[in-house]
Each structure stands twice: as C-alpha cells, then as structure tokens.
Amino acid sequence: MISEYAKIHDSVELGHNIEIEENVIIEEGVKLGNNVVVKKDTIIRKGSVIADNTVLGKKPFKASNSAVTQEKELEPLIIGEYVTIGANCVIYRGAKLNNFVFVGDLASIREDVEIGEYTIIGRGVAVENKTTIGKKVKIETNAYITALSTIEDYCFVAPEVTFTNDNFLGRTEDRKKYFKGATLRKGARVGANSTILPGIEIGEDALVAAGSVVTKDVPPKKIVIGSPAKIFKDVPEEQLLENQSYYNE
Incomplete structure (x- = not known):
C-alpha cells in the first residue's frame, strides 16, 4: 500500500509488499527492500538503502511505569x-x-536520537x-546504549558493552531526578562486555579494557581495567586519536 499523498521520486526502487504512509x-536513488514499512511524514534522502522487513518512523509506545519515555508530538x-x-531494523519517529x-x-x-555522519551502528545494537x-x-554488535547518553566523535564501543542510567534500579520516585547515561568524550574506547x-564520563582518548565495570569517571588518555575499574597506565602515544590516519580535525 502506497499513499497517494507520499512524494516518491521516479528513480526509487521498491520491493514487494511495501507500505508507505501519507x-x-x-528522494532519488533510494532502494527499499521487501516488506518495508515507512510511517507517515518520514523523510528519506537520496541514495539511501533500506533492507527487508525494516520499519521506519514508528511511534514509541509508553509503558505505564516508564520513567523516560514521554507522550509528546515528535518530529x-x-x-x-x-x-x-x-534488515529487520526499527527506527523511531523523532530520530535523525x-x-x-x-x-x-x-x-x-x-x-x-541523533547520529552523526559516517557512524556505524552494528548488528543488534539498541540505542x-x-x-x-x-x-x-x-x-559494535549487541551493544546497549541506554537513554540519556552522549557519545562524541570518533568513539569506539565494542560488542556487548552495556550503558546504564539508573543507580536506584527502578526503586523510589526520587531516582527520576538522577537519571543519566554515560558520556564518552571524543575518541574514547570501551572494550567488549x-x-x-x-552518569559516568569517559574522558577524551581514554580506554576501558574488556570486561571492566566502570564506577568512576575516567580521566583523558588513561587506560582503566577491572571491577571496579582502576587506572592501569596511559594510552600509548601511537594509539592517540591525533596520530590516526583517518582523523581529520
């Protein structure tokens, strides 16, 4: 089903069983796979590719006891x-x-949620x-980025990393005043698991070793390791962001 009020460039390639709302x-050169659903008002710019069974522009449902999801009009x-x-992705209304x-x-x-240019969101990641x-x-694959988080440019988040935002684990109304996800400053890296x-801040160019539990802010250019994570040593000079060939700032 394709709404008569949708504006679709003649060059767009459409798979089977497409649903496009009003x-x-x-734009030109877009490719939509089979069973793609595009909810109303969604904008897809030129040259983008959407694989099978993906839903774009879904409105969020609000659970009765949700502390972060709001009922409001979204862009x-x-x-x-x-x-x-x-394939099989869900991208919500109000994202960019x-x-x-x-x-x-x-x-x-x-x-x-806003995601910057050239960023990669891996398989099974939840933002x-x-x-x-x-x-x-x-x-990378199966990382969990909780609500109210900030990840700056050039950061790396390894598979199955978990961000958290509630120190009270769902207990007391007072907890709602303190919700805050992690902040990763430019070039920070977090190892697998x-x-x-x-509310933790990982400083610029800092590195969290695999399997660590980070309970305190991490200073810039330091490696932390363990549970709880403690400073191990400085990040080697050759690993600093400023010394990487792809860094252009």
Whole structure:
C-alpha cells in the first residue's frame, strides 16, 4: 500500500509488499527492500538503502511505569543521504540519521536520537531515547546504549558493552531526578562486555579494557581495567586519536 499523498521520486526502487504512509518523502536513488514499512511524514534522502522487513518512523509506545519515555508530538524521522539500514531494523519517529550512517541488521534506534555522519551502528545494537551520537563512531554488535547518553566523535564501543542510567534500579520516585547515561568524550574506547554505571564520563582518548565495570569517571588518555575499574597506565602515544590516519580535525 502506497499513499497517494507520499512524494516518491521516479528513480526509487521498491520491493514487494511495501507500505508507505501519507506525507512521506523519498528522494532519488533510494532502494527499499521487501516488506518495508515507512510511517507517515518520514523523510528519506537520496541514495539511501533500506533492507527487508525494516520499519521506519514508528511511534514509541509508553509503558505505564516508564520513567523516560514521554507522550509528546515528535518530529518526523529523517534519514540522510546515502544511509544504509539493514534488515529487520526499527527506527523511531523523532530520530535523525545524518549522511552515510550505516545501521546493521536487527538494530533499534529510538526517538530523540541523533547520529552523526559516517557512524556505524552494528548488528543488534539498541540505542535508547534522548541519546546523541557523533560522527565516525563505531558501535559494535549487541551493544546497549541506554537513554540519556552522549557519545562524541570518533568513539569506539565494542560488542556487548552495556550503558546504564539508573543507580536506584527502578526503586523510589526520587531516582527520576538522577537519571543519566554515560558520556564518552571524543575518541574514547570501551572494550567488549564492559559495563558503564550511570552518569559516568569517559574522558577524551581514554580506554576501558574488556570486561571492566566502570564506577568512576575516567580521566583523558588513561587506560582503566577491572571491577571496579582502576587506572592501569596511559594510552600509548601511537594509539592517540591525533596520530590516526583517518582523523581529520
């Protein structure tokens, strides 16, 4: 089903069993796979590719006891130029994916999320609401980015990393005043299976070793390791962001 009120460029390639709702805008060169659903008002810029069974522009449901999800009018989902979105993804209304973002299969990106250019969101990654992710970030398979998090440019988040945002684990109304996800400053890296406690800041070019539990802020350019994570040594000079060939700032 394709709404007569959708604006679809003649060059767009449509798979089978497509559903496109009213006021959708799809620019030239876009490719939609089979069973794709595009909810109303969604904007897909030129050259983007959307794989099978993906839902774009979904409105969030609010559980009766949700502490972060709000019932409000959201801006349309915007998919930038030459974005690639894999199969079986759900991208919510109110999100914005900038140019050249890559999203792997089975990923979920919530409302009030912005993702910078050339960032990679890996297979099965969940990015919760009210989160900002910079450019040229890499978030790998099955990482969990909780609501109210910030990840700056050039950060690396390894597989199965978990961010958290509630020190009270769902108990007491007072907890709602303190909700805060992690903040990763430019070039920070987090190793596989690490857990970052609520409100923690990982400094620029810092590195969290695999399997760590981070309970305190990490200074810039330091390596931390363990549970609880403690400073181990400085990040080697050759690993600093400023010394990488792809760094252009």
